[in-house]
Amino acid sequence: MSNSYAQPILRTVDLSEGLRIAERLLGIADLSDLEVDFDVRITSADSLAAVLDVLPDAEWWAEGGRGGSSRRGDDPLASLPIRLRSWAEAPESVEPFLQAAGDTPAAVRWDFSAWPEVPELGLGVGGSRGAFLTLCVHARDLDLEEPASDHTVFVHVKQVEAERAPWLAAQVGMRVIGDLVMAPY
Template structure:
């Protein structure tokens, strides 16, 4: 039970640099999951088409779905992004997607497709045992996440920079986070946030 604690350990205005630093941390995991989690919010028609080209099998949903005033059911996004006219797609924005892919297959293309909306790539895994850490690694909680266009892992606040987070156990393991940040030549950049 519970969620990981995610510490921000690197911040930059360059999306590719953020992704590259996240990969450096991912390489330190004792093992990582076979799947990677991709999440994106698309705000413009161009961003939507670019993201749909990278994730053709992904389901896109409304960020704030409209409600039918009679049935009180929430509307589902039903346009085909690749064939919809710009004039039909634009009023449907913003949209979001959550998609899982095999690790190492689409992450680079995903980074290059990120537009103005918030987005993230998350790799779950397990940190190796470390005598300097407060606790052993835990596969349920450990991992690395790069968050584009934001610095709050809960998607609450857009920003004009990108943040790399390390996830540790639900009690927080500041010594481990500090050591991981130091691997990037950085420091922990803020308090632990509630992670996955």
């Protein structure tokens, strides 16, 4: 299975603006099979408690080459800092997750069936590893390694359909603002 490629289309300090753009993009997508994935870097006990309250069954592992993980049954509090992920969550869990994450670097990735076809670019329906949308909060990158005070919206496409990203951005009054990069998962 190949990775998608993502391109940023919005960077804002207003989280509600990022969510509005995400909602508008979702409005043109084929949302059958919609699910949401979460990723967060946790460094404090307060953040850990809040996120685990929303995602009690999430997987986690210690960062920095240390060995703690949910698979081993370790205590996440004793393993901070950790990376926590949860897959295939309901779309209704986005806002509670973002509230719980607070100012911690985190990402919400919407996974759905397809982007619309773009006949003027010779593109059919865009799906199968190329139909995602990610909102990174308090991070500039998909890996959550570049902390920021702002939030970034990325559209995901297949690498061979890179021209779909600027088209998607234009559909919501945006433009691409960075390079097309391979998504980490």
